[in-house]
Amino acid sequence: MILTVAVAALSLISLFMGVFVATRNYSDRINRAFANFAFLNSIWMMTNYIGSNFKDYSFSKYFIYTDFFLGPLLTYAFWRLTSQFLIEAQPERSRFQRRFGWAFLLLVIAGAISTLSPLLVTVESLDGQIKIEYGSYYPIYSAVTALGVALAFYNLIAALRNSSGRLKAQVKTMLVGLVILAISVSTANLVIPELTDSESVNLAAGNLAYMGIFAFELATFYAIVKHRLFDLRLALTRSVGFLLTIGVVALVYSFLVLGIGSRFLFRDTNDSVTNAEIFLLLIIPTIFVALTFHRIQGFIARITKRIFYQDAYDPQTALDSLSDTLITDNDMDKIMNNSLKVVSEAIRPTHAVFVVLGEFGRIYRQVSLGSLGTGDATKLVKQEGHSKHQVIVKDERPAGHWPAELEAQDISLVLRLGESAKPSGLLFFGPKQNGRIYTKQDIDLLTIGAKNLALALENAKKYEQISRFADTLKVEIQKATADLRAANKRLKTLDVLKDDFISMASHQLRTPASSVHEAIQMLNSASLSNAERKKLTELAEASSEHLVSVVVDMLSIARIQAGHFNVEKSLNNMTELVKRALKELSVISDEKSIRINFSAPKARIDTLIDRAKINEAVTNYIENALKYSPEKTEVKVSLRVKARRLYFEVIDSGIGVPPAERKNLFTKFYRAKNARTEHPDGNGIGLFVVKTIAESHGGEAYYAPQDSGSLFGFWIPIVKSQKPAA
Structure with a gap:
């Protein structure tokens, strides 16, 4: 009974594997070939088992005939399956395999049909027993079957030699199954019959051969699904665990039944067994099995999992760890x-x-x-x-x-x-x-x-980009903040300078204006002599000139700030312009006994300039040099040409500029501390105006410290003609 159930289970599993592979992708040649082989093998195992183990029944002869009929077809399906692996390893052999397959199929069909002829096999019922008589053609039938198996084995060997990767792993797995098949079948049909004539032993050995056939089919199934369609190792583990559980439970149940039944079955009395005793015989083991089945199953599952899953991991645990990371x-x-x-x-x-x-x-x-x-x-x-x-x-x-x-x-x-x-x-x-x-x-x-x-x-990646942007923004904000602080500091400085300028301008305007006003009032006095009147007139004239100078400086600043500092150029002789400025300032130099040393090229220097503005710049430099130089010293004024540039420089013997304050020269309203002390009436506009004039002509104003005094200068490009307007 147990063997019948086992063979039926193997047949159903074979059928299931065929259906499983076929439903996944029946259009694939290997899947289709395996499904056909599995279907035929499932039918053949049941017919072969019934025909071999139920010979006492007359119906078994029909199963025996079916067994012989399916044998060649199963051999062809076996060869066809291995042929597909060879074609995948060597596609160039597909045409030969296809042609040979048709020839082999005709031979197999002829062999299957020949099983209906008495020349091959005869099945008769004598005295209630089925007897099989083999005819003269049976060796040919066996040779065809052996040829199919040999060719299938050759296909796998050739595929193994010409494959790699997944295909090679598949072929190796199939060869392992084929070796198990060969060992089990040869043992059952060649070795055991040589060792004993016992019909029961040979029948049992023949039944065990099913395990070899099933092992090859299972190995092929394992190779085809290639670890991708489902976890075959898990299925194998559970299958083995379930079979072991059933076996252990059956053994325990049988032991309990026999142990309890021995009280009734092996006693010496001839009393019949009552229904209550039969119920007791069955119910006690049943209850025990029901209570222990789950524990036995869990215990065996843990053992099989430990054997088959030595390198296994829990996917959910791995995914959880990955998610946490x-x-x-x-x-x-x-x-x-x-x-x-x-x-x-x-x-x-x-x-x-x-x-x-x-x-x-x-x-x-x-x-x-x-x-x-x-x-x-x-x-x-x-x-x-x-x-x-x-x-x-x-x-x-x-x-x-x-x-x-x-x-x-x-x-x-x-x-x-x-x-x-x-x-x-x-x-x-x-x-x-x-x-x-x-x-x-x-x-x-x-x-x-x-x-x-x-x-x-x-x-x-976005976080890194945002972080970099935040860092860049932070740097920019810090830079902007520093710029704002510097600008605010400059604004405060300018505000102080503006207040100083307003105070200074009001003072400088009030003093000469008051002098002019007082001189005019005094001129109306009849008691003044001619000499006194002349002196007052000269004072009023000098005060008015100073007043005009202050107003001109303020207007220059206003024009520069308003963007109306227009330059109107014309061709002028720079040497004559400087000499004229020196002549106008000779009064100051004579008062302080300062000697002016002027050097200029002998050649005439003509260039396009705004005469009034350049004259203002030249006068500013010379006047400052005379103002800040001590009496009885020398001021050097020079004109020189270098690389198509005209340089004007003034070197004085004055108070100089402190190093810490030199960077602020040529800025609006700025005066060095020592200059404010030496001459409080300055306005800090002159150098800024000179710088603006030089830059408006395409040049630059500059300063250079001297051992005693300072050098102030500017350069402008020498231009002989005006460029035509575009």
């Missing part, structure tokens, strides 16, 4: 290192590279687990750019179709993050440490984690 960290380097560590601890690659891409697909950031350098990662990124799939697995590619650079760096899996057309990152994984191929569990873990990882990297 992505949630707690904003720093991109930490996210990359920690996430690569979490994933690598789960799937256990030999090496890995994590690359985040920036604009134009260039490497923005990278971390690695192993010895790959930046140059290697750049090559990997360029090589991977031809694919648009999110996950690319080497073992799923046909032999010779894996990119050369990925092969050179021993990369077995590539994961793309973000959009397919424009990924935000790439993860490259080497082979697994245990040598196995990447499973569906690994792919699912990477696929699910990729979504959150891509989002986290995008947020981290």
Whole structure:
């Protein structure tokens, strides 16, 4: 009974595997060939078992005939399945395999039909027993079957020699199953019959041969699903655990039944067993099994899981760890290192590279687990750019179709993050440490984690951009604040200078105005002599000239600030202009007994200038030199030409300019401290006006300290003709 249930279970499992593979992708040649083989094998196992183990029943002969009829067809399905693996390994052999397949199919059909002829096999019922008589053609039938098995074995060997990666792993798995099949079948049909003539022993050995056939089918199924359609190891673990649980429970149940039943079955009395005793015999073990079944199942499940899952991991735990890493960290380097560590601890690659891409697909950031350098990662990124799939697995590619650079760096899996057309990152994984191929569990873990990882990297990239912008903004704000503080300081300084200027201007305007007013009033006095009248007239004239000078300076400042400082150029002789200015200022130099030394080129110097403004600049420099130089000293005035530039310089023997205050020269309203002390009536406008005049002519005003005194000068370009207006 137990054996019948086991064979029925194997037949149903075979049918299930065929349906499972067929429904996944029946258009695939390998899947279709496996489904056909699994369907035929499922039917053949049941017919063979019934025909072999129920010979006491007349109906068993029909199952025996069916068994013989299906044998060649199953052999052809077996060959056809292995042929598809050979074609995938060597596509150039597809035409030969197809032609040979048609010829072999005709031979197989002939062999199947021949089972209906007495020349092959005869099944008769004699004395209630089924007897099988083999005809003269049976050796040919056996030879056809053996030929199919041999050709299938050849297909797998040839496919193994010409395949790599996923296909090679599949063929290896099938060969393992084929070896188990060969050992079990040869043992049951060759070794056991030689060792004993016992019909029961040979029948039991023949039934055990089903396990070999099922082992090959299971290995083929394992190879076809290639760890991707579902976790076959999990299914195998649960199947083994369930079968062991059933076996242990059946053993315990049988022991209890026999133990309790021995009181009734093996007693010496001839009393019949009552219904109550039969109920007691069955109910006590049943209750015990019901109470202990769950514990036995859990215990065996833990043992089988420990055996089959020595390197297993919990995907949910790995995803939770990855989520914790992505949630707690904003720093991109930490996210990359920690996430690569979490994933690598789960799937256990030999090496890995994590690359985040920036604009134009260039490497923005990278971390690695192993010895790959930046140059290697750049090559990997360029090589991977031809694919648009999110996950690319080497073992799923046909032999010779894996990119050369990925092969050179021993990369077995590539994961793309973000959009397919424009990924935000790439993860490259080497082979697994245990040598196995990447499973569906690994792919699912990477696929699910990729979504959150891509989002986290995008947020981290934006966080870095915002941080950099914040840092830049902070620097700009600090700079703007410093500029505002400096401007405010300058405004305060200008405000002080403005107040000083207003105070100074009012003082300078009031003094000469008062002098003129008083002189005019005194001139009306009849008691004044002619000499006194002349002196008062000269005083009024000098005061009015000073008043005009102050007003001119103030008007110059006003015009400059209003943007109305117009320059009207004409051709002038600079030497004559300077000599005229020296003559006008000779009164001051004579009063202080200051000797003026003027040097100029002998050649005439003509250039386009605004005569009035240049005269103002020249006069300002010479007047300042005379004002601040001590009596009986020398002032040097020079004109010189250099590189088509005209230089005007004045060197005095005056008080000079303190080093700390030199940077403020030529600014509006500014006067050095020693100048304010020496001559309080200055206004701080002159040098600013000179600078403006020089720059309006395309030149520059400058200052140079001397051992005793100062050098003030300006240069302007020498221009002979006015450029025509555009």
